[in-house]
Amino acid sequence: MPLIIISADEFKQGDEIGQKVAGVMGYRYLGRDLLHTVAQEHQLNEQELIQALDDPPGLLSRRARRQRLLGYIEAACLEALLDDDAVCFGLAAHMYVRAVSHALKVRIINEPEQRAADLAQAEGMTLDKARKQVLRQTKDERRWSEDAYQLDQTDASLYDLVISLGTLELAKAVDIICDTVAYRKFQPMTYSRKLMQDKALAAQVRLALMEHFPDVRVEANDGTVAAYIQSLKKDQRKKQELVRQIAGEMPGVRHVEVHVIRDLVGQAAQSTR
Structure with missing residues (x-):
């Protein structure tokens, strides 16, 4: 319904x-x-x-x-x-x-x-x-x-x-x-029900990540989760690993992708020091 x-x-x-x-x-x-x-x-x-x-x-x-x-x-x-x-x-x-x-x-x-x-x-x-x-x-x-x-x-x-x-x-x-x-x-269709399930999973993963990444954006599709985070280049690998660790332990998650968006504000602050 x-x-x-x-x-x-x-x-x-x-x-x-x-x-x-x-x-x-x-x-x-x-x-x-x-x-x-x-x-x-x-x-x-x-x-x-x-x-x-x-x-x-x-x-x-x-x-x-x-x-x-x-x-x-x-x-x-x-x-x-x-x-x-x-x-x-x-x-x-x-x-x-x-x-x-x-x-x-x-x-x-x-x-x-x-x-x-x-x-x-x-x-x-x-x-x-x-x-x-x-x-x-x-x-x-x-x-x-x-x-x-x-x-x-x-x-x-x-x-x-x-x-x-x-x-x-x-x-x-x-x-x-x-x-x-x-x-x-x-009326509910198979695709629309799946979309709701994906949204629910993405919301749970995002909530778990927000303690460390307040502006994280998360998408999910059939158990594959894509997280978009901001990071300075020097911190990128460490943050990617943390996302994989947190998200990978959550029920329903089979695979984790981490996409890094350059933190231009933070990068600029670093360059002025």
Whole structure:
């Protein structure tokens, strides 16, 4: 059965729609509750995991920590999504299942003016102040996704279905999603299931490597793992061996390839000493 991945510019609405769709379809609902499990399994602060998903990028010195927290979430989420029959919201899954054909990717949006009016009423602020806050929230949302995944999550082209609640009731949005996921295009195929398995393995390997290589990029294909790391030339061989050692011990990994990207910043720093 297909997966349904939901993204929304208003968390409360996205969560409500996701749960209602799961109820109608008889699917599992995979939401922020997963963060509690991740925190317990890895001795992490659950609030810190939430902040990694919600807060805009800040100091560069904290980026490595945030990326690793997102790595924990991504690995756990992909593992949970291997079973299909799930509606997922609030875990940034729309950023890392983009090529999976049996995952219906949905974006829920509101008209900015309606968002501002709702915010003004809820917070007791002026409409003008609410408009500025909505604009800032949209910019922060874009900054977050571009920094974390090099993608603009407000870009409609990332999604199979975009629903505006400006003219639709929430219940109608639920109906549209349930109808759309029945399309033949979103039925699981052997290739798409394999792609999910490859993504899940790559996420687990990446997480294991991030302690030593915060910016590592990992791809997987049928048990062959390719890791892309930065290194100075003098450290290249030692780092390649460390990657092979860590990745090679992980379940499901049969072969490890290590590709080195020259650390130009570090190289320049070395040359000035």
